Amino acid sequence: MAQFGKLTTSKRNKPSYGYAIIGVALVLFLFGIVGWLFLNLKKSGEMFRENIQVHAWITPAASKKQVDSLQNYLASLPYVKSSEYVTKENAIQKWNAENDSSWKKFITNNPLPESIDFFVKADYMNKDSLSVLSNFLETNFSGTISEFQYPKETVGYVSSYTKYIAAGILVFAIILSIIVIISIDNTIRLAMYSNRFLIKTMQMVGATRGFIAKPLNIKAVINGLIAAFIAIITVFGFILLVESFVPWLRLLRDASNMAIIITGILILGVSISLLSTHRSVLKYLQMKLDDLY
Numbered sequence: 001m002a003q004f005g006k007l008t009t010s011k012r013n014k015p016s017y018g019y020a021i022i023g024v025a026l027v028l029f030l031f032g033i034v035g036w037l038f039l040n041l042k043k044s045g046e047m048f049r050e051n052i053q054v055h056a057w058i059t060p061a062a063s064k065k066q067v068d069s070l071q072n073y074l075a076s077l078p079y080v081k082s083s084e085y086v087t088k089e090n091a092i093q094k095w096n097a098e099n100d101s102s103w104k105k106f107i108t109n110n111p112l113p114e115s116i117d118f119f120v121k122a123d124y125m126n127k128d129s130l131s132v133l134s135n136f137l138e139t140n141f142s143g144t145i146s147e148f149q150y151p152k153e154t155v156g157y158v159s160s161y162t163k164y165i166a167a168g169i170l171v172f173a174i175i176l177s178i179i180v181i182i183s184i185d186n187t188i189r190l191a192m193y194s195n196r197f198l199i200k201t202m203q204m205v206g207a208t209r210g211f212i213a214k215p216l217n218i219k220a221v222i223n224g225l226i227a228a229f230i231a232i233i234t235v236f237g238f239i240l241l242v243e244s245f246v247p248w249l250r251l252l253r254d255a256s257n258m259a260i261i262i263t264g265i266l267i268l269g270v271s272i273s274l275l276s277t278h279r280s281v282l283k284y285l286q287m288k289l290d291d292l293y
Contacts, residue, residue: 021227023187024273028231028265029238031180035264036239038169039257040249045162046122047252050081052154054130056137058114059146066144070137071116079129083118113146126159127152181272188220188276199281213281217274224273228266235261 056074058067067085074083086094092112120130134148195216202212243249 020187020190021223021230024184024224024227024269025230025234027180027183027187028228028269029234031176031268032231032235032261032265033238034173034176035261036235036257038173039254039260040252041165041169043252043254043257045158045165049122049125049158049162050119052125052151052158053117053119054150055148056116056118056145057147057149058116059144060113062114062144066141067114067116070141070144073141074116074118079121079124081119081121083116086115086117088112088114125155127156130155180268184268184272185276188273189280192216192277192280195280213278216277216281220273220277221270224270225266227273228269231265231269232262235265 056070058070071083071085074080124130130150137145137148199212199216243253
């Protein structure tokens with residue numbers, strides 16, 4: 001009976017690393033999903049802004065040399081993503097493809113002007129940057145440009161919308177990070193609770209703090225890596241599942257964003273597991289034996 005009692009006590013005192021790993025993996029999975037949503041929202045906002053077209057309308061009297069000079073200048077700007085010279089013929093073809101072509105019955109000549117249409121990078125798609133560019137082009141290419149046009153209301157709305165969304169997501173991310181850290185810390189501390197007598201016994205027989213902490217810290221790093229890998233696999237499985245139902249999300253897939261998610265999960269899983277384990281070891285080393293019961 002005494003042996004049975006010892007066996008039962010031994011099983012109870014054995015640390016529940018399996019449950020701790022699963023618990024940490026679930027928390028990291030939630031962190032990865034929220035990170036993926038945040039990065040996708042940021043990416044979709046950038047794609048939307050980079051698809052807003054800007055028009056530099058060409059004056060009818062402009063020569064080909066002047067037009068080429070303007071186009072080359074726009075193409076050389078680091079914040080211009082792409083540019084295209086649209087002739088009168090191309091302009092009418094685009095108009096007919098997107099609108100009713102019955103105007104031909106009343107107008108025989110082509111009323112549409114030539115233009116250089118271009119797209120700017122997301123960080124420069126705002127009223128201030130475009131206003132500076134507009135003033136510069138109209139001053140230095142006055143004989144070439146008749147008008148600089150872009151959807152001002154759309155640009156203003158997108159800029160303000162992006163700022164509010166980014167601020168909201170930042171607050172949410174901070175709150176989530178705090179919750180994730182506390183959840184992982186509590187999970188690790190619960191797993192270490194069953195090790196408290198082992199830690200104290202080693203201390204009582206003369207083991208140094210480093211000797212006691214080293215194997216537990218190594219175990220924490222390994223468990224953190226296992227939990228992180230489980231979380232990464234489940235996050236990618238979830239992403240593939242969602243993309244199978246919503247195919248256009250595949251357009252937002254970005255290797256750098258995926259690398260950020262993987263790195264974040266690995267760092268968070270390992271660092272918090274290690275810090276929580278080491279803190280628990282120090283806590284039990286400083287406690288009196290009677291306080292462990």
